[in-house]
Amino acid sequence: MIRREWLHFGMLFLGFVLFFPATLSGLAAVEYEIALEETATDGGEVSEEMDRYGVARYDELSTEHRRIVDGAVEGERYRFDDDETVAIAWGDGRVVSRDGQYHVIPRETNVDWTSTNGLLALAFGVGEVALIVESIRRHHFPRYRPFRR
Numbered sequence: 001m002i003r004r005e006w007l008h009f010g011m012l013f014l015g016f017v018l019f020f021p022a023t024l025s026g027l028a029a030v031e032y033e034i035a036l037e038e039t040a041t042d043g044g045e046v047s048e049e050m051d052r053y054g055v056a057r058y059d060e061l062s063t064e065h066r067r068i069v070d071g072a073v074e075g076e077r078y079r080f081d082d083d084e085t086v087a088i089a090w091g092d093g094r095v096v097s098r099d100g101q102y103h104v105i106p107r108e109t110n111v112d113w114t115s116t117n118g119l120l121a122l123a124f125g126v127g128e129v130a131l132i133v134e135s136i137r138r139h140h141f142p143r144y145r146p147f148r149r
Contacts, residue, residue: 015131
């Protein structure tokens with residue numbers, strides 16, 4: 001028969017091991033969103049964003065990035081998965097100069113907790129915490145039963 005100490009250690013160890021799939025699932029739930037933040041006719045109005053992102057001329061962009069700029073100026077929001085090269089190549093954002101206007105288009109990083117990977121990360125996280133807390137409770141406070149009357 002298994003000694004109780006080994007059972008408690010096994011629960012604790014499994015709780016710590018669940019940290020890795022929870023982290024990997026959470027990283028797989030990352031999304032990028034690209035949308036227009038503001039448009040200005042004077043470069044001084046967006047000088048802070050110019051310093052942060054740099055300025056790209058519309059003519060120098062690839063056709064894929066031109067499509068993103070055109071859609072963003074029209075009000076579209078683009079969502080990309082973590083592994084899509086278009087969003088990664090976009091960087092943290094861009095200030096695009098076109099027809100005398102400056103368009104600030106940042107890339108936001110979000111975690112979609114309602115996706116399959118996001119829900120899996122949450123489930124692993126809850127299981128991990130429950131196993132760790134229960135193993136400590138069983139080992140150090142064996143007579144305490146929180147849900148018994």
